[in-house]
Amino acid sequence: MTGDGLITIGGLARACGLTASALRFYDDCGLLVPVRVDEVTGYRYYSDAQIDRGVMIRRLRGIGVPLEVVSEILNADGARAERLLDEHVAELEWRAREAAAVARVIKEEIGAGVVLSAAVLAAAIEQVRSAAASDRDIPVLAGILVESGADSVTLTATDRYRLSTRAMAPVRPSGGAWSVVADAAELDGIGSWLRGSDEVTVRTLDDALVLTDGSSERRCGTIDAAFPDYRAMLAGLGAVRTRVVTGRDALLAVLEAAGSASVFFAVDQSGLFATCDGQLSSAGYPERLARLHIPATVTGPGIELAFSPRTLRPALVSAIGPEIMVDIVAADAPVVFRSATDGELTTLVMPTAITNSKEYGA
Structure with missing residues (x-):
């Protein structure tokens, strides 16, 4: 919360269950536009009244409602909004139960590990993996950058011709920010193991990225080199x-x-x-x-x-x-x-x- 009562993009992300990158996307789409954007820093600020709108967008998108229909529901009168939602009510109720379950398990920050949905992490690895270099001429480009922060965990890979980056909202955040470059080849076979679990704790230990699902553990080697500044690339x-x-x-x-x-x-x-x-x-x-x-x-x-x-x-x-x-x-x-x-x-x-x-x- 800022001095003038507005909420930062990080604060709204936590309040809505979204990531900051998702909120920037919805700003671009015109679905959730900040109350104010700082002309110097470009920081976005929101009001308390926008929390409910953000939550509604998250739930509608979570059940696959197309963008144009989300806009219709948000701007329609009550009767029309109900008609649009009727087609999705069963799935919406399921999502609401899932959201309530997630809310109940959020606790105090634990250790240095971050808890993620195992299925979401498996999908994210597959989505960015193809952008990692297939050769090791520049070793760090054969890796996937894993960054854990207060609001999200981000995976990024690039081979200089492509760049893919995916942010995920954690089930429970880590005790502090950290990053490591995981060897992409060592992550290739981990998807089937992840999909057999509900949640996975991800942390760094010595020279490895360690994933634990409560009953078993997987380790992935890391690459000790500086990953390209992809944020500067995107900003430029x-x-x-x-x-x-x-x-x-x-x-x-x-x-x-x-x-x-x-x-x-x-x-x-x-x-x-x-x-x-x-x-x-x-x-x-x-x-x-x-x-x-x-x-x-x-x-x-x-x-x-x-x-x-x-x-x-x-x-x-x-x-x-x-x-x-x-x-x-x-x-x-x-x-x-x-x-x-x-x-x-x-x-x-x-x-x-x-x-x-x-x-x-x-």
Whole structure:
């Protein structure tokens, strides 16, 4: 709480059961806009009255309500909101019970370990793993940065062409902030073990990342090197020029049809137009990709850019939920992919150079 009665983004995150990164995402979406943003620091401040709205957004998104329907429910009159919620009431009641159960088990901070949902951690490892380097030319890039703080645990990986970062709200926070670079290869086989547990305590010990589920333990080696400053990388991307919200499956279908050929996207207010590498003959790629239209909501000016399926496909496969938010600064700058279902997973993908333009139509 600040001196003027406003709540910091961290305070609101704790009050709502969200992470700070999720609140920034909902600000971008217009669902939960801060009362005030400091012009100098960029810090966001909220009011007590926004706690209930944040809790409602968390619950609605937790049961898979699409973003546009969340907005409708929040802004609708009582009767219409009830009609919209009727389709989700059974799942909503389950989520409410889960939230109550989580609230009952939160206790005083314990030790240096942080307690996470084992299934959420397993999914997060899989989501960022593909962004870690497959070789060890630069050893630290073959690792996954694990950061534990008061409000969240964040996993981050990058191979210089891609960057993926995922934040998770802990079941119980650790006694202090810590970070370590875990060897990504040693985390590869841990998913099945995690999915057999409810909760897992994660801590560092000597030269290992230690995970305990109460009955057994797994250890992962660490890499003693400084991880790249990915936050500075994200902050230095520049202002978003064009924002696109579209379906993940439609984009994956394009990449599947394209095979290994680069895919070009022309973005305008009517959506996306996709085609294969312009250097191929018309017989060199599927006819259905000659100029495939993908429905999308576009904010900002039109733009053309291209991607290699090798770098774009992992970003889409690991995304949470069916919707993708794409933030574009320029055709030659890293493009930010965020899951429209949950702003806690962010992936940067570097476009390829457009060497041969094609004719695009609306």
